[in-house]
Amino acid sequence: MDNSTEAQPNFAAPVIPGELNDIIIDYCRDDTPSLITCSLVCRSWLFRSRHQLFNKSQIQNRFIDANGAATFTDILRSPHCTIIPHIISLQLRGQSTSEPCPTWIEELWKTCNSLPSLKLQSFSLEDVSIDLLPKLIPINSKTSLTSLSLHCCDGIGRTSSTNIVLRMCEFLNNFEALEELTLEYYSAGRVISFLPPSPNIIGSRLRLPNVRRIALDSAFKVFLPLFSKPGFIDAPSLTQIHLRLPMSIEDRLLQSFFDIVCAPSVQVLEISIRYRFTTLEIFFPTINLVKLKHLRSIMFEIGEVTVFQDNRHLRNAVIVDGVSVILSRLRGVDRSVTQISFGTQFPFAPPEGLPQDIEWLDLDGLREGLNDRRFSDTSVSLQTV
Secondary structure, eight states: OOOTTSOOOOOOOOOOOHHHHHHHHHHTTTOHHHHHHHHHHOHHHHHHHHHHHHSEEEEEGGGOOHHHHHHHHHHHHSTTOOSGGGOOEEEEEOOOTTSOOOTHHHHHHHHHHTOTTOOOSEEEEEEEEGGGGGGGOOSOSOOOOOEEEEEEEESSOOOOHHHHHHHHHHHHTTOTTOOEEEEEEEESSOOOOOOOOOGGGTTOOEEOTTOOEEEEOGGGGGTHHHHTSTTSEEOTTOOEEEEEOOSOOOHHHHHHHIIIIITTTOOEEEEEEOEETTTTEEOOOOEEOTTOTTOOEEEEEEOOGGGGTTOHHHHHHHHHHHHHHHHHTEEOOOTTOOEEEEEESSOOOOOTTOOGGGGGGGSSOHHHHHTOGGGTTSEEEEEEO
């Protein structure tokens, strides 16, 4: 019997819509083995899988030796490299301040700057010496970088605060497209010398034409002497500031920072606050925000309360006292500020059997519990961040 004329079954796999492919791959974005498998199983999954695998590349000195870094650099230099278009976020992490800064960071950064197909949007440089920055200045200031996080250190202890800021500014002025900037600086077991601006830096400026958000860590007092100098910072698009207050700071310089840097355009102010373990008191200086005419929202984050996770009553008491101290030392807040909120770094559920007079901590009407009439037209709430 001749069956040659009968239709043969079609064993071809059905075509999956591209949108469904993306959903499948994005579901595995944090599962590296699954992403590798997907990139090998189906050609239509290859592009999205590579994107999820390489879009956030992280290289740390403690996990990679000089040969490993050189190998990665050679891969990027290869004309057959196909992962370059997928790398949009790059994090390079050095090592402890007691050791020389790794040379592979400089070589890798130079390679990245020489690749026209590499369109970095986010770059994070952590645990590197301040002396390395002049070697990392990009060849072309017209970069695609919109987010930069700079964590510098100085283990030797011979750099003054003025030189620290000037080196950072010389580096930052080469990134014209930046929209978000995070600056951190720490020193190993020393006190940084805070010197007033010298005459030879009169013409120096930090130009951030497109930056909308700046975050400064607890060592931002290193930047205050220069940042508080009129005309030093040019950031016309700045609308959001995040500060992590140190345990001690000169009130005059902090107030100058608010009056000079924040006053022209800042709308959102985020302040992280710590407390003294010995006295359980919140450290918060008196600040006057009367010159911040565009300010609309203030967010206070009370940190390091996790040590009281086994003693909820003590934790709540510390938070209540801290909120009261903050509001009592906050000046110049008018009706244009529509929201003042408080939060903690980790969510805490209200404890069972909490006394009635503390229950208002978990309500939106925090001002009612504080009985503070100055904020009667402002939404004041407690929330977790």
